[in-house]
Amino acid sequence: MLEKNFDPQTAEPRLYAAWEAAGAFAPIDDPDAEPFAIVIPPPNVTGSLHIGHALNNTLQDVLIRFERMRGKAALWLPGTDHAGIATQMVVERQLAEAGNQSRRDLGREAFVEKIWEWKAKSGGTIVNQLRRLGASCDWSRERFTLDEGLSAAVRKVFVTLHKQQLIYRDKRLVNWDPHFQTAISDLEVEQREVDGNFWHFAYPLEDGSGEIVVATTRPETMLGDTAVAVHPSDERYKGLIGRAVRLPIVGRPIPIIADEYADPEKGSGAVKITPAHDFNDFMVGKRNNLPMINILDDFGRINDNAPAEYRGLDRFAARKKVVEAFEALGLLREVEKTRHTVPHGDRSGVVVEPYLTDQWYVNAEVLAKPAIKAIEDGSTVFVPKAWEKTYFEWMRNIQPWCISRQLWWGHRIPAWFGPDGRVFVEETEGEAKRQAREHYGRDEPLRQDEDVLDTWFSSALWPFSTLGWPEKTSDLARFYPTHTLVTGFDIIFFWVARMMMQGIHFMDGQVPFKRIFINALVRDAEGKKMSKSKGNVMDPLELVDDYGADALRFTLTAMSGQARDIKLSRQRIEGYRNFGTKLWNATRFSQMNGCARAEGFDPAAVKVPLNRWIVGETTRTAQAVTAALADCGFDRAADELYRFIWRQYCDWYVELAKPLLGKPEEPPADAAAQAETQATAAWALDVILQLLHPVMPFVTEELWAQTADLGAARAYQGQLISAKWPELPTSLIDPAADAEIGLIIEAISEGRSVRAELNVPNSAKPALLVVEASEAQAKVLRDSAPLIAQLLRVSDVRFVQAVPDGAIPYVVEGATLALPVAEFIDLAAERARLTKEVGALAGDIERTAKKLGNADFVARAPEEVVEENRERLAEAEAAKAKLEGALRRLVTAA
RNA sequence: GGGCGGCUAGCUCAGCUGGUCAGAGCGACUGGUUUACACCCAGUAGGUCGGCGGUUCGAACCCGUCGCCGCCCA
Secondary structure, eight states, X not given: OOOSSOOHHHHHHHHHHHHHHHTTTSOOOOTTSOEEEEEOOOOBTTOOOOHHHHHHHHHHHHHHHHHHHTTOEEEEEOEEBOOHHHHHHHHHHHHHHHSSOXXXXXXXXXXXXXHHHHHHHHTXXXXXXXXXXXXXXXXXXXXXXXXXXXXXXXHHHHHHHHHTTSEEEEEEEEEEETTTTEEEOGGGEEEEEEEEEEEEEEEEBTTSSOEEEEEXXXXXXXXXXXXXXXXXXXXXXXXXXXXXXXXXXXXXXXEEEEOTTSOTTSTTSEEEEOTTSOHHHHHHHHHXXXXXXXXXXXXXXXXXXXXXXXXXXXXXXHHHHHHHHHHHHTOEEEEEEEEEEEEEETTTOSBOEEEEEEEEEEOHHHHHHHHHHHHHTTSSEEESTTHHHHHHHHHTTOOXXXXXXXXXXXXXOOEEEOTTSOXXXXXXXXXXXXXXXXXXXXXXXXXXXXXXXXXXHHHTTHHHHTTTTTSOOHHHHHHOSEEEEEEEGGGIIIIIHHXXXXXXXXXXXXXXXXXEEEEXXXXXXXXXXOOTTTTOOOOHHHHHXXXXXXXXXXXXXXXXXXXXXXEOOHHHHHHHHXXXXXXXXHHHHHHHTTOOBOTTOOGGGOOSHHHHHHHHHHHHHHHHHHHHHHTTOHHHHHHHHHIIIIIIIIIIIIHHHHHXXXXXXXXXXXXXXXXXXXXXXXXXXXXXXXXXXXXXXXXXXXXXXXXXXSBSOOSSOSOGGGSOOOOOOGGGOOHHHHHHHHHHHHHHHHHHHHHHHTTOOTTOOOOEEEEEOOHHHHHHHHHTHHHHXXXXXXXXXXXXXXXXXXXXXXXXXXXXXXXXOTTTOOXXXXXXXXXXXXXXXXXXXXXXXXXXXXHHHHHHSOHHHHHHHHHHHHHHHHHHHHHHHHHHHHHHHO
16 A cells, blocks of 8 residues: 655655666667657756756756657766856865965966866766756766867867868957956856946147047046047048047057047047957957057056056056046046946956957857758757747857867867967877977977867867767767757857857758757746845755655746746645645555556446546547647646646546445445446556656656556556557547536536535535436436435435426536525525526627627638537527526525 | 847736637635545636737737837847
8 A cells, every 4th residue: 555645755766766777767779769869958067956957957857758758769968067167266266265375376287186176076966966856867978078078079179170260360359357367258248237437538639739528438448549530521520630639648649530430429529449448449440550559467457558657557446547647637528427338257247358369269150151041941940939039140140259268177279389379270289299390390399278168169069079979979870960959048149059050060061959949047936037146046956855856847847838937936836746646645546446457458448438538538638748748848748737637537537436436345336337447547547657757757656666566467567767658549539428427527516516605515415406408418417326426415316397496406518407405595695696697698698699690700700600609699598598597486486 | 229028817827820718726715524635625706818009700819009027139
């Protein structure tokens, strides 16, 4: 006998270990099996599982378990990402907390060594948390973006793209993060709106004949100004073009140039130009051959290109000092309050500076073209489709991708410089040396580029590098292209787009995945983004502790349909925990009632209408769940399962089956019906366990095991995780049985409603009177009398000619039934009930009659719609007439 | 400034290609020792489907427009 409740705390680890021990997570060997692969979005190796991971990985697990049961060679390939900045940051912070040393004190080699130590110590955290969730990843294939194989893939890709001139080195402005002292890509820059000032500065003309006013939000940049620009057609400045101003503080003469970038409408119409510290000014500088004077160092301090008293000052201190100087010089014309957007580093949170450096770039424009086409022609599809717009928008306006980072943690760039600055890009140092020897005619000392690659550079290769590329492995041949990618919309640009580009480029035009499912973002119950600083973070592990992994999984699955946000509340999770318990108890009930699999049971051969009905409903559900999961309709699948298992199987099937099952200690009224019901219940339960398994793997696996010995052996005797997915033919659905059980359910429901509304005591057991019914209905009601008696709490079912005085009539599917409960009821309550019913019917009749009275409707609407309305009208009118009769009698009686 | 998404019962949300589409869960309220389950059972609650126009025989669902809310990109 089953315990009273399922205990996730003890059962889940045990069940997970059993799956692993059985090797259930590896794809089956069968060479004929259709491959179905998912690569995990690799979480940061130093991270821990947050609720977004829980959602994302639950959906992946649902999919992989579903496809595995459908007989595919299902591979869910797990792994982690070295996450350059994030990880380096964590370890640096640790060092600082532990004592004293900065990474620079420690030196590159020792620092990287420390990170590896940290990874060894805590890198397994998130992976173990995925296990707690029930993730059925093939851990034997686990990868890490910095492991040997993936590093080889990274080098090969870099070298190949370089030889194809799709990777190049360039000196241009980058987004510089002074906190981490590294370049970052456009995507890693966050635009934040902040309060600031527009400082209006007067620059005196060199010849002392006047001044020109420019405005800036970053005064310190004036130290690097190399021109003032005005619009060529701006009449005010026509005469000044070609002349010069003397840059205050610095004393350098700079030209007044004409450039269309200057907007006559804005401010004075003149703008200061700092080509080395502003993206727009950089363009102006290029166009006009202006000198580019860099005034900052890597830390964002003023460098030696500025006057002595500014050197070494932080940029913000310098800003203040510059403004003070202008004021002192009498050249500060105005200070205007303003709100403007300022770029910040997404990791550091500090203001990012445009900074002139040498960096490596990927020519993304070229790689993007086929990646755009792959979505256009449907080689890869987005689900939901709307996301392709976001993808196109970005891809069609893609900019060069800056891939070098001045960090130590990551893939070191395979480029070596000779003494004259010539670069040799090769996969190994040896090869670079050979190339150098050939070039120089002798051995020259080479110096490897200090920089590492953007983390996303290696993540972009994930779908093929994890399968063994550049080796020609059997996994690569079998599982590439992968089938579905499940990820969040926040990394469509960072990751999805780049995988598309690299996958297609390096895998002979083959897309990395056929389908991209974009999951929602999880928020707290108020709809706020969860963050540590807000204190509204829900820890998935804590939720697993409190409710079990199944409950959390079901909740996330059921809520996954939301367009963009999931507002998660504990209440919801609790509800689905209860759902698991409900299933547990339904199984317990069948155990108590001898429900066991029958040898050679054939659902098509079942005779009792109730059993035929549940076979049909089970079939419908199986089909609906299959269709939903095949289509990434996770929420629909969950809703379908919930409704069927609780609302149909438990509420109706089990209840209606009770009379057929009889009491365990008594001999059955109908032994054949009892046996059939026991067998059918067991069959349906087995199907339920299979259908629910992808979403709630633990409780279903446990029940599967606990019911393994009940009755005949299953065709498949292994674990549920490896069992076959139910495929039930539509022929199992019997409309006649549906109609019969439908009538019984309605008769009981409506009858209950009457009793409740009239406050008929529970203990009262009147007869149920059938006043008027078709022959078929009468037969059903007669045959099901014991069922109805039990569930409606009536003494029996009797057939009469008319509604007796004091009996309460109600209409179900055209049949008139009545409950003789005169002695219990309150006449006023009954009048109210009947009046309400009649009113509702009258409203329906009015609407329908109006529609049918519309000649255009009758003429233009499809025949079946018109017919449907006619029937509805007739039914409603008949029902109304019956109830009105009852109401009249009631009035006269009173 | 450009783009996207949302606005449906107190709350969280379903409602695909216009014709029982006005729904579910939770909450609230009422009543329950019914062959498993109180993590349960039965029942009740009436929201002009954000506003205004339009298309249509017919619109929550299509079009236009306005209003909030959120996100992405400049």
